[in-house]
Amino acid sequence: MMTDSAEVARSILDDQAPTTRCRILATAERFFREIGYQKTTVSDIAKSLGMSPANVYRFFESKKAINEAVVASVIKDIEGLIAAIADVPSLSAADRVAGIVRALHHDCVERCRANPRIHEMVEAAMTESWGVCEHHVARISAVLTRVVREGVLGGEFDTKDPEVAALCVQASIIRYCNPMLVSLYPNVPGPPLDDMISFIISGLRGASR
Amino acid sequence: MMTDSAEVARSILDDQAPTTRCRILATAERFFREIGYQKTTVSDIAKSLGMSPANVYRFFESKKAINEAVVASVIKDIEGLIAAIADVPSLSAADRVAGIVRALHHDCVERCRANPRIHEMVEAAMTESWGVCEHHVARISAVLTRVVREGVLGGEFDTKDPEVAALCVQASIIRYCNPMLVSLYPNVPGPPLDDMISFIISGLRGASR
Incomplete structure (x- = not known):
């Protein structure tokens, strides 16, 4: 998995964590609504948000x-x-x-x-x-x-x-x-x-x- | 499908039809119990009874x-x-x-x-x-x-x-x-x-x- 430590630090340190969490969820829900939760990957969600998958995993430990x-x-x-x-x-x-x-x-x-x-x-x-x-x-x-x-x-x-x-x-x-x-x-x-x-x-x- | 017309005639004409129907069902149920209804074929049932599949189809129009x-x-x-x-x-x-x-x-x-x-x-x-x-x-x-x-x-x-x-x-x-x-x-x-x-x-x- 690619990580972008500057991006991670930005998300964690600038008090945007709750916002980032919400953005991940809103994006995931949109994918789930459109193509279903089984076909949606963490990469899809990350890419759509301009994040790395590793950063998504900072907020949610798994797809589950x-x-x-x-x-x-x-x-x-x-x-x-x-x-x-x-x-x-x-x-x-x-x-x-x-x-x-x-x-x-x-x-x-x-x-x-x-x-x-x-x-x-x-x-x-x-x-x-x-x-x-x-x-x-x-x-x-x-x-x-x-x-x-x-x-x-x-x-x-x-x-x-x-x-x-x-x-x-x-x-x-x-x-x-x-x-x-x-x-x-x-x-x-x-x-x-x-x-x-x-x-x-x-x-x-x-x-x- | 192989047919054995003598066998069919025997089953139909000698008043054994209800018995044959019951034997087919009993054999099917045994297969269904052992390997499940989805894996059981009409050929399995017929073979086990010494019948042709075509004869089974004289009694039941389909596997369903x-x-x-x-x-x-x-x-x-x-x-x-x-x-x-x-x-x-x-x-x-x-x-x-x-x-x-x-x-x-x-x-x-x-x-x-x-x-x-x-x-x-x-x-x-x-x-x-x-x-x-x-x-x-x-x-x-x-x-x-x-x-x-x-x-x-x-x-x-x-x-x-x-x-x-x-x-x-x-x-x-x-x-x-x-x-x-x-x-x-x-x-x-x-x-x-x-x-x-x-x-x-x-x-x-x-x-x-």
Whole structure:
């Protein structure tokens, strides 16, 4: 690998590291969107930025680290959105669960439609259990657990263990929110999402009755 | 292709056709179990039976038709089992739904463990929507719809549309009963099956409350 030590020093020493990191990620995401993450090389990214590959490796230890960071950036918005829905004080817990499920479904379907190569990448990340996806799933669990717990405290839901109930909600929506199933089963018969949401809300209203 | 018209005539004319069909299927299943359906050729099957490939094609118009017939035979037992569970008069509708879900899960996990190559084949059949699998999923829906309808009539369940409710149950158990997810996610955190079943039964007890 060619290195350009002046260039490296410039990037590291002039407090531009966060900016350079962002530029690498933005460039990687553009390549991933256009030709797919598997065909994109670190050289492509470096060349497009006028950097050496070695300099890219100062910021990301491997191509895999770039992949994970791009996926993290792609799924950051939906995580923010569902956390915001969980926090709307005027909505019932049931409406917040419904809103979170709809947001997750819309995010997945819309990415599949508008950015198929990025969707493929998120699908691989989920299927191969990249660390970034394990955290993503855990954060969704945490948000759902919080809303379920508030629903129990408010008398809306009746479930012994909000954490387990949140996992049940997640398992119930795989067909609508898992990238692989969303791209595999677009035309397979299944209940409309609204019916599925009603079913889930009933499930939360009382496992112990 | 070599044909042996005497052999063909013997198979067709002496009323042995059903037997020959069964022998072809049994031999195909043995090959599929040992080397996988993709590596098995019609010639392998024919040779093992002392037949010509052309004679095999008298009974199955293509390799795909053999594949579908083997999958149909592999999933026949579980279909019989869930229909039998649906018919146990001493069980509540909730216990019958629970029994059906447990049976579907056990069947899928056990095949994955004991017969990985057959599991792979069923997985491909599901993923690629072979006709045989569409019928299988429809038959599971029909059995679940029947039990849910009986549960509504008996006052156990409260749901406007038993058919949609049955689809909701099926969507909820994908993680436990879909061959692809069972092999992909053996160690991914999710609710224990018993908790998932309680959640589903709650869902059936009333979407309209």
